[in-house]
Amino acid sequence: MSDHIPGNTPGGEPGRDRVPLPEDSMPTGGVNAPVPVAPEATPAVDPRLIVRQEGIKGYLAEFRRRVSSGELGSLPVVVALIVIWVVFGSLNSSFLSAQNLSNLSQQIVGTGMIALGVVFVLLLGEIDLSVAYVSGLCAALFAVLNVNNGVNQWVALLVALASGAAVGVIHGLFFAKVGVPAFVVTLAGNLGWNGLMLQVLGATGTVNLSGKDIVSRLYTTIYGQQIAAYGAAVIGIALFVIASLVDAARRKAAGVPYRPMTDIVVRTVVLAIIAFLAAYTLNQYKGLPLALLIFLIFIVVLDFVLRRTTYGRKVFALGGNIEGARRAGIDVAWIRISVFSICSTMAAVGGLFLAAQIQSASQTSGGGNLLMNSIAAAVIGGTSLFGGRGKTWSALLGALVIGSIQSGMNIEGLSNAIQFMITGAVLLAAVVVDSLARRTQRAAGRA
Amino acid sequence: MAGETVLALRGVSKRFGAVQALTDIELEVHAGEVVALVGDNGAGKSTLVKAIAGVHQPDEGVIEWQGRPVTIHRPQDAQQLGIATVYQDLALCDNLDVVANLFLGREIRRLGILDEVAMEKRSRGLLDTLSIRIPSVRIPVASLSGGQRQVVAIARALIGSPKVVMLDEPTAALGVEQTAQVLDLVERLREQDHGVILISHNMADVMAVADTVAVLRLGRNNGVFDKRYTNQEEIISAITGATDNAVTRRRARGQEGSQ
Ligand SMILES: Nc1ncnc2c1ncn2[C@@H]1O[C@H](COP(=O)(O)OP(=O)(O)OP(=O)(O)O)[C@@H](O)[C@H]1O
Ligand SMILES: [Mg+2]
Numbered sequence: 001m002s003d004h005i006p007g008n009t010p011g012g013e014p015g016r017d018r019v020p021l022p023e024d025s026m027p028t029g030g031v032n033a034p035v036p037v038a039p040e041a042t043p044a045v046d047p048r049l050i051v052r053q054e055g056i057k058g059y060l061a062e063f064r065r066r067v068s069s070g071e072l073g074s075l076p077v078v079v080a081l082i083v084i085w086v087v088f089g090s091l092n093s094s095f096l097s098a099q100n101l102s103n104l105s106q107q108i109v110g111t112g113m114i115a116l117g118v119v120f121v122l123l124l125g126e127i128d129l130s131v132a133y134v135s136g137l138c139a140a141l142f143a144v145l146n147v148n149n150g151v152n153q154w155v156a157l158l159v160a161l162a163s164g165a166a167v168g169v170i171h172g173l174f175f176a177k178v179g180v181p182a183f184v185v186t187l188a189g190n191l192g193w194n195g196l197m198l199q200v201l202g203a204t205g206t207v208n209l210s211g212k213d214i215v216s217r218l219y220t221t222i223y224g225q226q227i228a229a230y231g232a233a234v235i236g237i238a239l240f241v242i243a244s245l246v247d248a249a250r251r252k253a254a255g256v257p258y259r260p261m262t263d264i265v266v267r268t269v270v271l272a273i274i275a276f277l278a279a280y281t282l283n284q285y286k287g288l289p290l291a292l293l294i295f296l297i298f299i300v301v302l303d304f305v306l307r308r309t310t311y312g313r314k315v316f317a318l319g320g321n322i323e324g325a326r327r328a329g330i331d332v333a334w335i336r337i338s339v340f341s342i343c344s345t346m347a348a349v350g351g352l353f354l355a356a357q358i359q360s361a362s363q364t365s366g367g368g369n370l371l372m373n374s375i376a377a378a379v380i381g382g383t384s385l386f387g388g389r390g391k392t393w394s395a396l397l398g399a400l401v402i403g404s405i406q407s408g409m410n411i412e413g414l415s416n417a418i419q420f421m422i423t424g425a426v427l428l429a430a431v432v433v434d435s436l437a438r439r440t441q442r443a444a445g446r447a
Numbered sequence: 448m449a450g451e452t453v454l455a456l457r458g459v460s461k462r463f464g465a466v467q468a469l470t471d472i473e474l475e476v477h478a479g480e481v482v483a484l485v486g487d488n489g490a491g492k493s494t495l496v497k498a499i500a501g502v503h504q505p506d507e508g509v510i511e512w513q514g515r516p517v518t519i520h521r522p523q524d525a526q527q528l529g530i531a532t533v534y535q536d537l538a539l540c541d542n543l544d545v546v547a548n549l550f551l552g553r554e555i556r557r558l559g560i561l562d563e564v565a566m567e568k569r570s571r572g573l574l575d576t577l578s579i580r581i582p583s584v585r586i587p588v589a590s591l592s593g594g595q596r597q598v599v600a601i602a603r604a605l606i607g608s609p610k611v612v613m614l615d616e617p618t619a620a621l622g623v624e625q626t627a628q629v630l631d632l633v634e635r636l637r638e639q640d641h642g643v644i645l646i647s648h649n650m651a652d653v654m655a656v657a658d659t660v661a662v663l664r665l666g667r668n669n670g671v672f673d674k675r676y677t678n679q680e681e682i683i684s685a686i687t688g689a690t691d692n693a694v695t696r697r698r699a700r701g702q703e704g705s706q
Pocket of ligand 2: 492493494535615
């Protein structure tokens, strides 16, 4: 889409190691072929295609075209985030302080991790309404095993995560094999897993973490050395640059469109500004929180899985056309079950971070507006409710928006009542944007 | 001209609730043969193709592959045998780009990772030979025209190395030039000893490329004609059922016998 097109590429070369295919030979002029067409006579590129020019002007033109055809991507959420920060920052200067932003970066991890799993389910065009209590259940399992029963912390952690995966498999089996609609299965799960969580917690109802266990340390560890945050930023940028350059070089060598140098430079500069600003802010306070680092690593790894592996390709295919995916030979049931399993596992991860945040697993774990917030985070971040469109990065952006609203309202001393209404309005706005974008995409022939 | 029998259907029936879509269908496809499957709307052509492709399971009857009976439970099974299908509804994923659709289910990988460069290069070559202009192989297929989508679906059938290619109304949405290219393609497939099942409502196309014309009527066989000894009128009357009588059947038999 935004690829630079260097010119017509010669077509019709045979691929590597395979038997000759029909398309390898030239057209032989069949009975009904009054128009002999040599491959080089047909440009692979439609002259009517709007190709982006290089440079800033090209960017602006491309940007205008994208907005008008409904390909908004993460634009609305970035705008929303800026507005929220400007508003709260002007209301109270402590909102944009290094301390508040650092805390925010830690507080969003729990919800963000759950939202990351929700992104997968949304990509299928389905929904998981059980994530909040699954997160509570897995946190309770860890706390009870580790604190009450003295089980080794690593074993307890493993059991908690495996339980999350198993819960997802159960949801997936009912959905994919029995054919119960996902929202009903997970709604039943929402209630059932809440009950199991209460059962696990037992009579006392609250289990306090020791504070020295692995889960607590994963959340509370903050790397104070300046080098940690800056180093992470440098590594991230370096990986991005290397990946971009290698990709461009391979594409150039193969004669397919590649990203021009200016493009790579612009993207790198933007990324570097964001990364170093974040690192600088974190270093102004305590340093780089381990929880944030883990969250970012999860996002990058799962992004890779979705965009660069056959598994991810199958997930998107299912979100686009289930029957088409099935006819392409994709094992639909297996993909569905595994996606629900990923979602519940990520809910478990999020639940552990949330437990570490309050240093306990209790009867209120997974309650309140956690479910709404996790799903809202994924949707606000730009993952479509209609399936087949989305990125893992939407979990970060959406969690940031929701976290910022909460944090800003807390600073202003506003009540939960107002917070709920505002978060609800933002969610509605996100869904409206999603629906409108879909409609515009249809009109512009992109959905 | 035609080689060994690659695909054969023996007494295949398929029911959908109260609709008996197919009854006792017999069909043979040889290597290097183009079989045109014709019939009125609702005659059961697409259902037959889907039964062979593993989308629907036949209720009765046997599908033979290279002389041996096979069971095709899932689309994967048909693909593994070497049957490629272009469906009437195309079955493309609108949210994926052209390259992703072409290689869906058999992506090229390098070190376990999708090799987008190799796939893109191959896609361009493939689409060029079908002489279709596509704005970019990296846009979602949703933004392509009906004919462009159809060419993508046809190209997709050629990605593997199929032994039998089934094309369900492949030229319905195509322009003059693209239709010619598809017909050329069908002939190239025949030259390379592939079996082809071609469904079309366009009699001129059918007469141009088919070796054998199999007529379906109301879910039943209504004659198999050798292209060399038949004409358009005879096929049309078989399709409409106007001359469905002992005389025409005798004539068809007699022509087959005199080969
Ligand atoms: N999935 C289904 N469920 C129920 N009935 C079906 C289904 N698919 C096809 N049919 C019925 O089977 C019959 C044959 O349909 P089919 O699609 O095979 O026709 P066709 O010959 O391909 O027609 P056309 O030329 O219009 O494409 C029709 O009566 C149709 O209503
Ligand atoms: Mg049909």
